[in-house]
Amino acid sequence: MPLTEARVSYLDHGYFYGYGVYEACKAFAGKIYALAEHMARLNKSLRALEIRPELSGAALRRCMEELVAYSGYAEAFLYLQITRGVGWRGPGRPAGPPFTTMFVTELESMSAEEWDAGVAALTLPDERWAHPDIKSLNLLPNILAKEKALAAGAQEAIFYNDRDWVTEAASSNVFAVSAGGEIVTPPLDGHILAGVSRLLVLRRARADKIRIKETILKRAELARAAEIFITGTGAEIIPVTRLDGAQIGAGRAGTWTRRLYDSFLQAKKAFIA
Ligand SMILES: Cc1ncc(COP(=O)(O)O)c(C=O)c1O
Numbered sequence: 698m699p700l701t702e703a704r705v706s707y708l709d710h711g712y713f714y715g716y717g718v719y720e721a722c723k724a725f726a727g728k729i730y731a732l733a734e735h736m737a738r739l740n741k742s743l744r745a746l747e748i749r750p751e752l753s754g755a756a757l758r759r760c761m762e763e764l765v766a767y768s769g770y771a772e773a774f775l776y777l778q779i780t781r782g783v784g785w786r787g788p789g790r791p792a793g794p795p796f797t798t799m800f801v802t803e804l805e806s807m808s809a810e811e812w813d814a815g816v817a818a819l820t821l822p823d824e825r826w827a828h829p830d831i832k833s834l835n836l837l838p839n840i841l842a843k844e845k846a847l848a849a850g851a852q853e854a855i856f857y858n859d860r861d862w863v864t865e866a867a868s869s870n871v872f873a874v875s876a877g878g879e880i881v882t883p884p885l886d887g888h889i890l891a892g893v894s895r896l897l898v899l900r901r902a903r904a905d906k907i908r909i910k911e912t913i914l915k916r917a918e919l920a921r922a923a924e925i926f927i928t929g930t931g932a933e934i935i936p937v938t939r940l941d942g943a944q945i946g947a948g949r950a951g952t953w954t955r956r957l958y959d960s961f962l963q964a965k966k967a968f969i970a
Contacts, residue, residue: 700800710791711780715834717795718742721930723804724765724773725969732758734893742832743779750779750795757797764801772804774931780834807935813950815938816852818925820916821845823856823864823888830887839867853927853937855919863914864888869929870895873914873922874953881918884911894928901960907953924951926958934958 711717722735729735736754743750750757757777765773777799784791823829825838842854846867854867863883865871870892872882880902885891902909919925923946925937934957936950950958 700802703798703800705796705798706783708783708785708791709780709796710782710784710786711778711796711834713786714781715836716746717778717780717834718746718748718832719776719778719834720832722761722775722777723930724770724775724801725965726771727762727766728968729761729765729775730965730968731893731897732761734896738832738891738893739777739779745828745831746781746833748779748781748795750797752797761799764799768801768803770801770803772806773801774804775799775801778834805931806933812935815936815948815950816927817850817939818853818855818866818927818937818941819846819849819851820855820857820863820919820941823858825856828887829864829890830885832890843867849942851939853935855927855937855940857916858888861916863916863919865890865892866927869927869932869935871914871919872898872926872928873919874924874926874951875918876921876923878908878923878953880907880909880953880957881914882909882911883914892928892930894930894933897964898928898934898957898961901964902957905956905960907957922946924954926954934961 720735720739723730761775765775780796782791782793782795784793821842826835846854855871856864858864863871872880874880883889925945927935927937936954938945938948
């Protein structure tokens, strides 16, 4: 059905509490990209919240593939949401089964000029809930941070914790390149989401013998980085060229960011072909 006609119950616990999980993936010519990685993360999120959907993993995949095929989009964005289910708002879990919805839209991408110009980012204290490693629907702190970033003329918010260590961005993972050409991204220590794009970038960098490390990234190190970039399924790899109002590097997409992005695009092309 058209997305604007889709309805869900007011009593859905996803609506009440953000009690649910989601995945966002993309598909090219009907084939879902990094499907195994997205399904693995979905299952991990579902297990963490003890949500057991009525559909098996295989049936869910079939629905996703059918929806993508039905859309007819050459490049599609698929969003899948599974909530705790429908039931009275009160203590305890709802009587109803988990509720699964999904939609597909055409994939949007940046123009080459927009990409080259990069985006501005703002660093903010990471005040989100205690389990950012679960891709849950508790997105309010992320949305609020993004709103603050927008109000400050930036497009993304980058969080740091009470030790001044960078964690991740409101809807993406963060990488910094030092003046010596070493790339650093915070580790999967339970305080960040295990981004699929982050994983794909690490894989590509290692295959290309690029020096990359998963380690603590201090806020001060981020501020003096030669290059910063963020990764996400929608964002792919985007250079951050301004941080807290200051220029990063030359104020344009840097060499390492570009190199990794080219490598990332090659992998995507190979998948599409
Ligand atoms: C907080 C957060 N970190 C990182 C990411 C990037 O994850 P992925 O690369 O799997 O899209 C997202 C994506 O929505 C996110 O919400």
